[in-house]
Amino acid sequence: MRVSTTVGAVIIVTVTMLLTAPGPQAQIRTMTLTATAPADLRSSDETVDRMARAGELQVRRTDVDTLLPTRRHERLQQFYKGIRVYGAGVSRQFDGNLTVSVFGTIYQGIDLNVAPQLTVGDATAIIARESGVTLGDNRAPTLLILPDEGDYRLVYHASVFTGDGAWEYFIDAGNGVIVRRLDAARRQAAAAVGTGTGVLGDQKKMSTTEVAGGFQAADALRPPVIRTYNMRGDIFRTMSIANGQLDLLTSDRASDGDNHWTDTAVVDAHAYAGYTYDFYFKRFGRRGLNNANSPILSLVHPASRSNVFNVTGSVLSLYYTNAFFSEVFGGMVYGDGLPPGVTVGGRSWDYVSGALDIVGHELTHAVISASSDLIYFGESGALNESFADMMGTAIEFFFQPAGNGPLRADYLCGEDVVSGGGLRSLANPLAYDDPDHYSRRYLGPDDNGGVHTNSGIGNQWYYLAIEGGTNRTSGQSVTGVGAANRDQIEKVAYRAFTQLLAPNANYAAARAATIQAARDLYGANSNAERAVTQSWNAVGVN
């Protein structure tokens, strides 16, 4: 593979060897690839090619670039003796045969017996014991190598939905110890052609399917399968479906007799899923969640509002005042909100699907999952959340007029269904107790390492890069590209999280990737590159 000689200035150092966990057991060595300059690209390219020949890197997918016709993007997953290494991988951008950029992380020094002591059945039993859920056959745990606590572990991995939440389990394949349990719900942290009335009372069209005796919320016009299911408040059935124990049935599909839909939660979940598909197609040329028109499934009424006083806090926060994307069954679940007059934390909640930005946010998690697959933990998790917030906001501005109040595009998240201004602000994260600067980042263990908190840093970067202004913490000013050019920053962000970043990217990598994306799309020294760079500086990511 030839290395590009057309790429301009050196960006940052490329190959770093990190010893991340000191001590006699420390064996983890990480090679971080962040190459955009010719010299760096050559060595990174050689490394990737050598590992690919050895089978240590395998091409997971190759995508054509929908924004730059001559470009394509290759995603490689690291394997060790045929077992996937969690979070390890490389994304490589080509212009013809020339490599333009390489980003990623490769784990080195793995020396592990990959023959598990436990069987899949053993792991399934452990999960059942811990969660109370017996996974279906198509959700069985799979082996992977987890870099953990300074060492590599052979673990079984599976995701489970329970009444307490959605969890990813990492179980040591040697001794059955649960090594890690992560929140598996890419959640909104605090949430046909017929016509329908939305949650906010607005009229919208529904792309549906006519069946005997009525209509179903199954979009027959857009390329992918887009279906909306009404779980009728049956939380147990919802969880069983999420866990693969039961399949969604045709009878689960939301239906209406005359195609004038009145179930507002169904209307918005279904219509907004279509809007989100449209946005990704029209703005980026992307064909759905996985760029190959994978199904978009939405579940509404996962729990009944009438039972809200009889559920645990976890159920409340997952199935009522939340929305989440589940990789397990590849769909969205939108909480039912709270009955009128009932508040949580002083806030009232309407049907969560009623907020376009929330729907866009959740579906963006699916896009991320199918592309960079940013690990939902730590900084990569914060980036995952932040990119989802950015796209949710971008979708609002794509379909709604700018302004304040219901059905207006703004830089708040979820404000249309959560009273008090919603869940987060991209313009002023501090107002929601989220950091607007890297120095203020949360370092604790809660919320998967503060994924919904530290997203504020990326969110502030996005806002400043578009609108410009001054960061409240650093006092640094940014000249944004302007609202009329917001598509530039949207495309930069999209390019970064779908094509350039690797699963365990951090904010530094996000800076490098977005600058590279701005150069790719708009040229070196363009207004977009300047805004992107200034904005990262302002939020303290250097």
Place this chain on the structure above:
Amino acid sequence: MRRALIFTWLLGVAGSGLAHAQQPAGGATTPRPTGTTAAQPPRGRPAQPPPPRRAAPPPFGPRFRVSVNAGLQVAGPAITQDFSYDLNADQARIVNEIATANGVFVDVGLAYTLTRTGVAAGVAFSATSRTSSSELTAELPHPFYFTDRTVQATVNDLKGSEQGVHIFLSYPVPRKPTSALEVSLFGGPSLFTVKQDLVTSVVTSESYPYDDVTLTSATLASPRPSATAFGFNVGTDVSWRLTPTLRVGGLLRFTRGTATLDDGFGDEVSVDAGGLMAGAGIRVIF
């Protein structure tokens, strides 16, 4: 249908043009005496005073005239269709401007002279047909949003036809009896039957994201919409005598009536029938 054909056939046989009484070339007046060879009263009989001369009323000549003309009928105003129908949970709107092209007409008439001054009554049957095109503008609702996609196209090969029955009284412009030129004015009521191709919907080609749409064809009402209307006719007929029974001449007639067509879906279209007709042909007097 059968009844209509019979009606048409009858009109064709009995059709009229412009006619009025003819002053025969060799009138039926008493031959005048000519020179010495004039007849004399027999001798020996006293001469009778000649009876007082009375002006003989002009005799009726041939009373019927059949005329056959062909010519050009000038197009009337464009026909405008403007209708809506349900599409994508909304209303599609079609505006179709049908250009009415000039057309060739044929005309057969029969007149009967009523008075010695040549006033005649008659009936004429005219028929014309044309093929025209239209400029169609369609506002088609988007399937996903409350917005329209506007598309324009030309619809070709739209057939139209018009048949008129014109009842008239004609009055001859006074002239020298020996003049071969004859001019008459006429007018009266008309009855029109109009048929016109009308667009009822459009067939489109579109694909995701449905922001653009291509019209592939227009669906026409079937059977072709038809309507009748009353109107009037006025005009002049100019003819030149070739023989006592055969003349050639020209016809200039203006007719007008307004028909209302129904496209079969309850959408009505107003059509101006008739127009200026300019033609030439023969007149047979008998």
